[in-house]
Amino acid sequence: YRLRCVKMAVPGVSGGSCSDSSWVTQETSWPTFGFYFEFNGQMLEARRKIHWGRDKPIDITAFVRSGKNTLKVSSLFRRPNPSATGAMEYVFAIEEVACVTHDNVVRGFSVISGGDETVSIKASLNATTTSVDDDDDIIFDTEKNTFTITVAEPYTRSKLCEIPVRGKTCKHRECFDLETFLSAEKRFEDVSAVDVWRCPICKEDVRPGELLIDDWITGVIKALKQNGQQDTRAIIVKADGTWSPIVEEKEDNAGSANARAPSENTGELMEIVELD
Ligand SMILES: [Zn+2]
Structure with missing residues (x-):
């Protein structure tokens, strides 16, 4: 207490x-x-x-x-x-501070059904194409009537969320990965600190009972994995609820090496010219 x-x-x-x-x-x-x-x-x-x-x-x-x-x-x-x-x-x-086991946290969240989420996404797009969304994770394209949602976990952005969750009071659609969040918490021996249950995206309340798993994003992530598109960081969603992954250009080492090469060569050449 x-x-x-x-x-x-x-x-x-x-x-x-x-x-x-x-x-x-x-x-x-x-x-x-x-x-x-x-x-x-x-x-x-x-x-x-x-x-x-x-x-x-x-x-x-x-x-x-x-x-x-x-x-x-x-x-x-x-x-x-x-x-x-x-x-x-x-x-x-x-x-009153209570303890919840890791397994109960992972099992104990509510689920936002895919249907609800699709309806809400359609509503967001159809209600107004000029709406201004404060969330960093959603970028509206009012000309194409689409928006972009980040599906990578927010800590490193290096992988997709395994269990995509957010808080009941979060205003954003972007999720964070539950296991990454639990392992990132400050701990005292085996117990996490009391005041760390804040959303890593917006700092809202995400105590165990306040977590929601996003079924719609779970489905998107499952499909991306099945299609071998696990490197995807964000998707574009259309007004009819359909979506497609945003293909990011991979960091092309060969390409950047090629890009750098001419200037390096030029530098060397200039140096040689100067010496001559
Ligand atoms: Zn949040």
Whole structure:
């Protein structure tokens, strides 16, 4: 169990509550001074940036008892007027940290069905050809009425995603590879750190229960592999939902060597001429 405090703009708190996803993606931020925390009669000391490198949660596991527990927060300040421009509030919560095994993470995600995804892709293209998409992974071509989706895993871009996933709150279609993500997490011995469950693309909440596997992209990747096109990094999707891989020119060593060769030769020749 740990006590955390985050700073939020007043409209984001909306009536004293915020969504789990917006809570977990906020960095811990303790008030600079004038706040005191007491849990079950035990004074707690905030772990501040000055001593810990950044503000950190307070581990209260040792003070938790069965039945009623009391957290008392005293402040020297008044709550800000919610209508004041730029008003911020400190929001406190006690989090229960649980462990999920690797196998359960891999087995436990929801699936976005291929049908839903195709409909949504068609809708994106047909709804407006002038829409501006903020995502880096999707590039709309309004003239051809197509768009491009990256299908390579985002860490190295050197291979296709094996298990393409993203978070429920992610706004992008691009996926990251689940196994690569799990192996890249910061670990303490065999257990991953608590606050690392963020989307590598957009930093949204991707805790185990928040992961979605993209069935449509899974199908695309399967087809690419069957066709021997595993070097594909992105695909072009048309308004009817059909797609084709973007063929990237391979780094042609021979070609670049040839390209470089003449200038090198020229250099040598010039040098010889100069010596003569
Ligand atoms: Zn994301």
